[in-house]
Amino acid sequence: MGSLYLVGSKCFLNRIRPGLPNMARRAYTLDVCAELLRTQGFINGRWVSAASTFPVLDPATGKELVQVSDFGPREARDAVVAAHKAFHSWKCQTPKERSLLLRKWFDLVNQNKEDLAKLITAECGKPMKESLGEIAYSASFLEWFSEEARRVYGDIVSPAVKDRKILLLKQPVGVASIITPWNFPSAMITRKVAAALAVGCTVVVKPAEDTPLSALALAELAAQAGIPAGVVNVVPCSREKASAVGEVLCTDPLVAKVSFTGSTATGKILLKHAAETVKRVSMELGGHAPFIVFDSADVDKAVAGAMASKFRNSGQTCVCSNRFLVQQKIHDVFVEKLGRAMEAELRLGHGSDPATTQGPLINARAAEKVEHQIADAVSRGAVLLKGGKRLEGSFMQPTLLSSVTSDMLCMREETFGPLVPVMKFKTEEEALAIANASPVGLAGYFFSQDISQIWRVAEQLEVGMVGVNEGLISTAEASFGGVKQSGLGREGSKYGVDEYLEVKYVCIGGLAL
Ligand code: NAP
Secondary structure (H helix, E strand, O other), X not given: OOOEEEEOOEEEEEEEOOOOOOOOOOEEEEEEEHHHOOXXXXXXXXXXXXXXXXEEEOOOOOOEEEEEEOOOHHHHHHHHHHHHHHHHHHOOOOHHHHHHHHHHHHHHHHHOHHHHHHHHHXXXXXXXXXXXXXXXXXXXXXXXXXXXXXXXXXXXXXXXXOOOEEEEEEEEOOEEEEEOOOOOOOHHHHHHHHHHHHOOOEEEEEOOOOOHXXXXXXXXXXXXXXXXXXXXXXOXXXXXXXXXXXXXXXXXXXXXXXXXEOOHHHHHHHHHHHHHOOOEEXXXXXXXXXXXEOOOOOHHHHHHHHHHHHHHHHHOOOOOEEEEEEEHHHHHHHHHHHHHHHHHHOOEOOOOOOOOOEOOOOOHHHHHHHHHHHHHHHHOOOEEEEOOOEOOOOOEOOEEEEOOOOOOHHHHOOOOOOEEEEEEEOOHHHHHHHHHOOOEEOEEEEEOOOHHHHHHHHHHOOOOEEEEOOOOOOOOOOXXXXXXXXXXXXXXXXXXXXXXXXXXXXXXXXXXX
């Protein structure tokens, strides 16, 4: 189990499925093209080994998948130097040349989507259908920014005096350090890297310890696409080395920009590092999304929206609904229909099983956090309507709680698991006050058929993204990001490239006009 062997160009991995209700205990095989199963780091266009390795685990079984090179600060510095050297030539390529290379990368990701999805399922635990969805989402950023690369414009501004011309030029900032989490191991990388590369920046990527394989496979495809050596570098490392590697990536004078997606706590550490040399920063941090159902809502649409926004990736997305606020008249019918939908639609299992809709949580710590929130809520008077138990390993039953109150932990901190805590409210003002009483503000959702209420609530929710009668809102065309302690900056959309650009003012004076 967990052993890796090569047959021709295919790389096979044997594992045993865990003993959960809908799964047989039988071995199955994951076959991934050997070129895409990379276990070394990628610096200056070359695959490089480190002195030591760390294991990548299948979160469903806890078994080791492979050992990956464990880079430290020295290799991180090498990668920064390589990226800095490559920057000088990459920024001089024309936008059209960069656009074509990104488009080639996009095509290769699509051509290899099955294998890339298998890697996500293996290291992150997502059901295959969701992993394929993530690859499509990941590829969409390569496509989008290959198009945006050619649409970066400066300005010519009217001066206040006659003999001058004023130009505002857009220029790439330089080397960008990209630090990403495990929950979208492919898309969180392309959302940043494609924007950076489009405008002429080069990057050093540090993926999460749990999910380096997707990052390394993307690097392989970038190289196959013809993206020059040093433009994309990947430095995998164990959790033990993350802070030392992170420090190099956020303090090295050759780095101009830090773009991070992850928890608010880690974001604050990286912001402090980046402050030393006053680097540009983008921070996509934690969320605590309210999901509000008003009396006027179409209850079936609200239930469908709740299922989509809560249970994707077993509740492990930063934009997952975390606090369910339901108005008193619609409350009972919503809770009853949601409970029935959970029963009918959710199936726990290994992500490679086509029947699975809910994979494991990423590790035991994540499952313990959800268990703790459930125990805390029940001890304070919440009613357990469904689920509530931790199964083998890091599998958590999808859980529904009612009679939840604001003092419970699940209403005060991000859950990152399949827990639906429902709180009843009376008025719109009360719902908005509860929703906005949070130090973070990433996404928010509400269901209403009252157009005036839709305007009022959409404007007053203190979040960066709002879903109105919709539970899934992420797309390359729209801006992604939060307010308050959910972060700084925006990714995707026409604004995504701004995170990697400086505006340079050029004044041409003394003109005889
Ligand atoms: P995390 O612990 O902050 O880890 C994210 C990344 O930072 C990983 O690569 C991690 O490496 C690295 N890291 C941790 N400590 C570090 C340090 N001291 N210096 C440098 N790097 C360090 O976050 P997570 O728990 O894995 O991810 C879940 C969080 O991400 C949630 O809060 C979620 O809301 C947030 N998230 C936000 C968005 C968004 O767009 N706003 C999207 C997805 C997720 P290791 O893996 O080796 O620890």
